[in-house]
Amino acid sequence: MSQAPMSRGQQMSNDERMACIALGVLVEPGSRELGLLVRAVGPQEALARATGGYGVSPALAGAVRTRMQAAGVDGTAGVAAQLAERMGELAERLGARIITAADEEWPHDLDDLVHASRDGHMQRRDTDPPLCLWLRGPLRLAETLERSVSVVGARAVTGYGGYVASEFGYGLAERGWTIVSGGALGVDVTVHRGALAGGGPTVAVLACGIDRAYPAANAVVLEQIGVEGLLLTEWPPGTLPYKTRFLTRNRVIAAATRGTVMVEAGSRSGARSTLGYARMLRRSAMVVPGPINSAMSVGCHIELRQPGTVLVTRVEEIIEEIGSIGELAVPIKGAGRPEDTLDPLQARILDAVRPRRAMSAEQIAAVAGVSGREARRGLPLLEELGFVVSSSEGYRLKSPPRGPLGEEES
Amino acid sequence: MSQAPMSRGQQMSNDERMACIALGVLVEPGSRELGLLVRAVGPQEALARATGGYGVSPALAGAVRTRMQAAGVDGTAGVAAQLAERMGELAERLGARIITAADEEWPHDLDDLVHASRDGHMQRRDTDPPLCLWLRGPLRLAETLERSVSVVGARAVTGYGGYVASEFGYGLAERGWTIVSGGALGVDVTVHRGALAGGGPTVAVLACGIDRAYPAANAVVLEQIGVEGLLLTEWPPGTLPYKTRFLTRNRVIAAATRGTVMVEAGSRSGARSTLGYARMLRRSAMVVPGPINSAMSVGCHIELRQPGTVLVTRVEEIIEEIGSIGELAVPIKGAGRPEDTLDPLQARILDAVRPRRAMSAEQIAAVAGVSGREARRGLPLLEELGFVVSSSEGYRLKSPPRGPLGEEES
Numbered sequence: 001m002s003q004a005p006m007s008r009g010q011q012m013s014n015d016e017r018m019a020c021i022a023l024g025v026l027v028e029p030g031s032r033e034l035g036l037l038v039r040a041v042g043p044q045e046a047l048a049r050a051t052g053g054y055g056v057s058p059a060l061a062g063a064v065r066t067r068m069q070a071a072g073v074d075g076t077a078g079v080a081a082q083l084a085e086r087m088g089e090l091a092e093r094l095g096a097r098i099i100t101a102a103d104e105e106w107p108h109d110l111d112d113l114v115h116a117s118r119d120g121h122m123q124r125r126d127t128d129p130p131l132c133l134w135l136r137g138p139l140r141l142a143e144t145l146e147r148s149v150s151v152v153g154a155r156a157v158t159g160y161g162g163y164v165a166s167e168f169g170y171g172l173a174e175r176g177w178t179i180v181s182g183g184a185l186g187v188d189v190t191v192h193r194g195a196l197a198g199g200g201p202t203v204a205v206l207a208c209g210i211d212r213a214y215p216a217a218n219a220v221v222l223e224q225i226g227v228e229g230l231l232l233t234e235w236p237p238g239t240l241p242y243k244t245r246f247l248t249r250n251r252v253i254a255a256a257t258r259g260t261v262m263v264e265a266g267s268r269s270g271a272r273s274t275l276g277y278a279r280m281l282r283r284s285a286m287v288v289p290g291p292i293n294s295a296m297s298v299g300c301h302i303e304l305r306q307p308g309t310v311l312v313t314r315v316e317e318i319i320e321e322i323g324s325i326g327e328l329a330v331p332i333k334g335a336g337r338p339e340d341t342l343d344p345l346q347a348r349i350l351d352a353v354r355p356r357r358a359m360s361a362e363q364i365a366a367v368a369g370v371s372g373r374e375a376r377r378g379l380p381l382l383e384e385l386g387f388v389v390s391s392s393e394g395y396r397l398k399s400p401p402r403g404p405l406g407e408e409e410s
Numbered sequence: 411m412s413q414a415p416m417s418r419g420q421q422m423s424n425d426e427r428m429a430c431i432a433l434g435v436l437v438e439p440g441s442r443e444l445g446l447l448v449r450a451v452g453p454q455e456a457l458a459r460a461t462g463g464y465g466v467s468p469a470l471a472g473a474v475r476t477r478m479q480a481a482g483v484d485g486t487a488g489v490a491a492q493l494a495e496r497m498g499e500l501a502e503r504l505g506a507r508i509i510t511a512a513d514e515e516w517p518h519d520l521d522d523l524v525h526a527s528r529d530g531h532m533q534r535r536d537t538d539p540p541l542c543l544w545l546r547g548p549l550r551l552a553e554t555l556e557r558s559v560s561v562v563g564a565r566a567v568t569g570y571g572g573y574v575a576s577e578f579g580y581g582l583a584e585r586g587w588t589i590v591s592g593g594a595l596g597v598d599v600t601v602h603r604g605a606l607a608g609g610g611p612t613v614a615v616l617a618c619g620i621d622r623a624y625p626a627a628n629a630v631v632l633e634q635i636g637v638e639g640l641l642l643t644e645w646p647p648g649t650l651p652y653k654t655r656f657l658t659r660n661r662v663i664a665a666a667t668r669g670t671v672m673v674e675a676g677s678r679s680g681a682r683s684t685l686g687y688a689r690m691l692r693r694s695a696m697v698v699p700g701p702i703n704s705a706m707s708v709g710c711h712i713e714l715r716q717p718g719t720v721l722v723t724r725v726e727e728i729i730e731e732i733g734s735i736g737e738l739a740v741p742i743k744g745a746g747r748p749e750d751t752l753d754p755l756q757a758r759i760l761d762a763v764r765p766r767r768a769m770s771a772e773q774i775a776a777v778a779g780v781s782g783r784e785a786r787r788g789l790p791l792l793e794e795l796g797f798v799v800s801s802s803e804g805y806r807l808k809s810p811p812r813g814p815l816g817e818e819e820s
Contacts (some may be wrong), residue, residue, distance in 0.1 A: 028758075028779025051778070062781020070776030120581075126754075160701055240777075243759035268744035289699030289711065291570055292723040298742055301699065301723045304714075311721075313711045315700040332708055334678035344536075344654070352650035366480030367650075369438025371472020 010104030018084035021044035023134040025083050026050065026067045029234040030248045033060050034112065035128030043131065044080070051079050055160050084282040090237050095226075096136040096210050105141040106133075110255050116280050126244075127251050127277075130234040134210045137230035144230060148178035149322055150253045150278075152265035152271040153187030159294050161264030162190050164288055168261065169194020171315035178203060180257050182249065184226070187271070189218050189264045192225060205256070206233040207249040208241035218379040250274040258322040259284030261312060265299030272299050273397050286312045339387065345370065349378045350387055357392035377396075422512030428494035429453035430510040434542040435493050436460065439644040440658045443470050444526065445538030454490070454542065461489050485618045498649050506546040507635075515551040516543075520665050522691050536654075537661050537687075540644040542621045547640035554611050554640060558588035559732055560663045560688075563597030563673035568706050571674030572600050574698055578671065579604020581725035583612070590615060590667050592659065597673045597681070599628050602635060606640040615666070616643040617659040618651035642683070660684040668732040669694030671722060675709030682709050689718050694731040695712050696722045749797065755780065759788045760797055768803035 012020075021045045027050065028035050037046040037056065051068065053061040099106055113129040129306050135141060151168055153161060169179050169191035172393050179195035181188040195202035204225045206214070211231050211396035213219035224229055234252065235245065247270060252279035254260050262285075265271045266340035279285040289311055290297030303309050312318050339350060352368035353359070356368050359367075365375035379395050382388045389398045422430075430453045437460065438446050446455040447466065461478065463471040473791035483492050496598075501508050502676055523539040545551060561578055563571060579589050579601035589605035591598040605612035614635045616624070620643050623629035635641055644662065645655065657680060663668050664687035672695075675681045689695040697714050699721055713719050722728050726739035733751030749760060762778035763769070775785035789805050792798045799808045 059781050059784060062783050063775070063779050066772055066775040066785075067779065107810050160703075164702060208692065227644060242758075244758050244761050266744060267742050288702060289707075289714070289721070291701055292574060292698060293570075297699075298723075301721060304699070304721045305727075311699070311711060311714045313708075317715075319675045332677050332712060334676060348652075351654050362476055362479065365473070365476040369473050369477065371469050372476045373472050374469060375476070 003023055012100065015080065015101050016043050016156060017102050018080040019047040020102075020131040021081035021087050021098055022080045023047055023050070024098075024130070024234065025071065025087065025236050026064045027060070028063070028126070028248075029130050030126030030128050030251070031059060031060070032126065032128050034131075037251040038131065039114070047080055050207065087236060091134065094136065094211050094229075094235075094237060096134050098132055098134055099141065100132045105135075105143065107142045107145050109145065110252065112172055112208050112281050113251055115254050116256075116277075126248050129253065129255070132234070134233050134236070135230055136210050136226045137228070139201055139203075141203075141230060141232070144178050144203060145180070145256050146178075147176060147323075148180050148203070148257040149318060150180040150257040150260045150274065151187065151191040151263060152181055152250075152253065153258060154265050154269050154271065154296050154299075155184055155186040155188075156266070156296060157186035157190065157264055158294060160290060160294070161187055161296055165190035165263050166194040168263070168288075168315055168318070170198040173200025173202070175176055175315065175319060176200065177319070178257075180205060180253055182207070182246070182253060183218060183222055183231075184216075185215055185217060189221055191263070192221060192229075196221075196228060196320045202229040203256075204229070204231050205253050206231060206241070207235070207245040209233065209235050209237040209239040211237040212240070214241050228293050246270055247273050251277045254283060255281055257283065257316070259286055261286040261288065262300060262303060263288050264290060264294075264296040265303075266295055267298045267302060269299045272303060274379030275303055275309070279306075284310060286310045286318060286321060288312060338385075342382075342385075345374060346378055346382060349375055353379075353382070353388050353395055353397050355397040355399075358391055358396045360394045364395060418759060422510065425490065426453050427510050427512050428490040429457040430541040431497050432490045432493035433457055433460070434508075434540070434644065435481065435497065435646050436474045438468070438473070438536070438658075439540050440536030441470070442536065442538050442660070443467060444541075448541065449524070456688075456782070457490055468668025483556075485682060487748035488661075493504045495592060497646060501544065504621050504647060506544050506547065506641075506647075508542055508544055509551065515545075515553070517552045517555050517666050519555065520662065523661055525666050526687075526690050527754050536658050539665070540662065542644070544643050544646070545640055546620050546636045546776050548640070549611055549613075551613075551640060551642070551650055555590070555612060555666050556588075557586060557733075558590050558613070558667040559672060559728060560590040560667040560670045560684065561597065561601040562591055562660075562663065562670060562684045564675050564679050564681065564706050564709075565594055566595040566706060567600065567674055568599055568677070568704060570704070570710050571597055571706055574707075575600035575673050576604040576764060578673070578698075578728070579612075580608040582728065583608030585725065586610065587729070588613060588667075590663055592617070592656070592663060592684075593624075593628060593632055595625055597626060599631055599674070602631060606631075606634060606638060612639040614639070614641050615659055615663050615667075616641060616651070617655040619643065619645050619647040619649040621647040622649070622651070624651050656680055657683050661687045664688040664693060665691055667693065669728070671696040671698065671728055672710055672713060673698050673712075674700060674704075674706040677708045678704055679709045680720055682713060683712055685719075689716075694720060696720045696728060696731060746797070752792075752795075755784060756788055756792060759785055760792055762788075763792070763798050763805055763807050765809075766809040768801055768806045770804045774805060 050064045108131040134251050165187045173195040178201045180203045208214050244363040250273045260278035262271050262275045275285050287300045319327050322331040348368045352364045361375040362372050365372045388395045459465040460474045498779045520539040575597045583605040588611045590613045602612050618624050660683045664684050671687035672681050672685045685695050729737050730739040758778045762774045771785040772782050777783045798805045
């Protein structure tokens with residue numbers, strides 16, 4: 001099928017690497033047509049065809065032509081070298097680096113996007129894996145993503161969602177998990193901050209150039225992530241974030257991690273697209289519920305009503321989903337009560353004993369609906385266990401007096 | 411197998427009816443041993459054996475003996491007549507009535523408890539159907555339960571749970587559904603009140619005698635239900651509510667209705683047992699989510715993590731679960747925006763148009779990553795649709811200016 005396909009473990013030449021970087025500038029990321037072509041003929045030949053305008057669709061050829069003109073590069077020869085050199089200088093100036101599938105830190109989990117795209121599961125056409133990534137930060141990407149989970153959600157987060165995002169970010173970081181999110185306002189920035197506070201690695205996947213602090217309100221924390229964690233983007237410097245780019249970016253957040261947790265989301269939230277990618281890519285799709293009268297949980301509940309979505313309420317439950325075998329969440333139990341240890345017959349006898357009025361074993365048996373023999377055998381045991389006291393008048397409850405009904409247990 | 415089994419559609423003699431009423435007094439409801447015996451030999455013979463102390467377990471014989479002594483009835487003969495007459499007088503005095511499977515208003519859906527019990531699905535042994543029911547109120551029981559749903563939950567309801575219970579009670583009543591609940595504090599009484607306000611029938615299934623206003627705080631609303639709806643119990647007058655009786659009662663709430671909705675529940679809430687019965691009886695088991703940091707939603711989320719539980723957020727979703735085919739909930743959609751109607755290519759072009767700075771079609775194409783031809787064809791269409799305006803300098807966005815990012819949509 002292919003002359004020079006890019007695949008895991010295969011050596012990529014420097015020319016191929018440069019072609020990937022150039023294609024990352026000339027073609028809007030995610031293009032399925034380009035992805036198929038690169039996998040069939042290799043990045044150099046794909047670049048040659050796209051820039052030469054042959055063997056590709058008129059739309060792709062035209063799109064590349066307008067980008068070449070805007071970038072002022074000569075289409076006849078050396079496009080890869082020209083653009084790769086320019087990008088390399090730009091990266092150096094910005095303290096960033098560009099990686100391709102040739103690099104050791106390339107996260108090959110992104111390859112799964114090929115299959116999802118090929119399977120036709122995706123509704124969108126721009127879901128192909130990135131050809132190159134821009135990175136800024138001290139961590140090695142592939143290694144950092146090994147134990148990673150994405151946490152995404154609404155920009156217009158409520159106090160509740162903010163609490164949850166902060167708790168999850170901190171708790172997952174504390175347990176050695178990398179938090180991936182989109183660096184946006186609301187849930188994203190809160191979970192990034194939680195991860196930073198928890199001393200864990202965090203990766204912000206941007207939908208703009210690595211030189212853009214978007215949104216401006218997050219400039220400080222994005223800078224901090226670039227110093228302590230990783231900033232990551234498919235787009236070359238100078239690229240502005242657009243609505244369609246956020247949706248394209250979301251596939252990377254889902255594919256790069258073992259699972260996606262959606263914290264709060266309105267019915268139209270873009271976080272739902274990330275969750276949809278996670279589900280399609282057979283990653284864990286996890287959702288935090290909220291009040292049904294909160295607009296910011298409507299999207300969460302719509303998703304939770306879909307098959308294949310897991311409701312999570314605690315960090316332990318998230319790790320149970322995405323962690324190794326044996327990382328099971330301890331079930332939640334209410335505080336035990338001494339009477340919980342009683343068998344059903346004993347419980348029924350104890351239910352019939354009154355706090356103040358002493359009753360005979362026969363009277364208690366009649367109230368409980370058990371035989372006199374059962375009551376005569378059971379009551380001394382209940383006395384021994386400290387539930388009842390006996391006197392010449394019969395049995396009554398030992399203090400503290402119990403009401404006829406244990407609150408919340410019927 | 412049986413000489414005189416009780417089953418749907420079969421005529422029951424008056425003697426059999428009296429035997430059922432007597433057994434309802436002498437044996438604590440739910441007894442599987444008694445249920446099996448009644449189905450095998452009929453209620454009269456079962457009563458004869460239980461009171462005579464032969465052909466039954468010593469425990470059952472002993473339990474019946476203590477109850478007979480307490481009731482002061484003679485065990486040698488005429489127990490059925492003695493007790494049935496006494497209970498009939500009591501019912502009349504209390505404005506109540508006693509029904510058995512012989513009566514037209516008997517809800518035969520309760521028979522399902524036989525199978526659940528026989529299948530060994532039940533963890534508890536006292537899950538057999540009731541042999542008789544005490545009723546107070548103007549409605550016919552079977553008919554009232556035809557389109558019914560139970561709504562149950564915590565006594566220690568929060569403001570959130572109270573809001574949900576009230577909304578659901580009112581909304582379901584308004585749409586012609588009967589609300590069944592347990593008459594308790596918290597969720598129960600709130601959903602009963604919602605149903606009363608919505609002008610719908612409501613049934614309170616008690617775990618004590620029909621003469622008991624338990625809990626006292628609900629005395630007024632229970633009285634109202636006895637006048638406008640139905641009070642229902644398996645226990646004879648004078649019976650006090652015990653913890654074990656609430657759990658026994660819960661099987662009736664689940665079996666009598668098409669589905670159970672759990673609104674709020676702590677981890678140890680008894681409402682979880684009702685939901686468990688619903689699931690075992692193949693009724694819909696529906697749960698309302700809540701904030702994960704609310705103790706009163708912990709039980710809800712534990713249940714929602716079980717297979718076979720449906721998350722519900724609206725009355726329409728409940729009706730979709732339990733109603734007839736075609737009663738589907740309309741999906742929730744956010745407010746549409748004009749640009750939602752654009753195809754992906756148009757959306758990408760529109761994304762690249764700036765609010766103030768006019769750009770040529772070629773410039774826009776380069777930013778969007780589309781061909782010049784696509785931009786030259788798409789921009790006039792976007793102008794026609796009112797999204798962009800053109801001038802001699804090129805295209806810019808028509809007011810109102812859009813930010814680079816539609817809030818909540820990326």
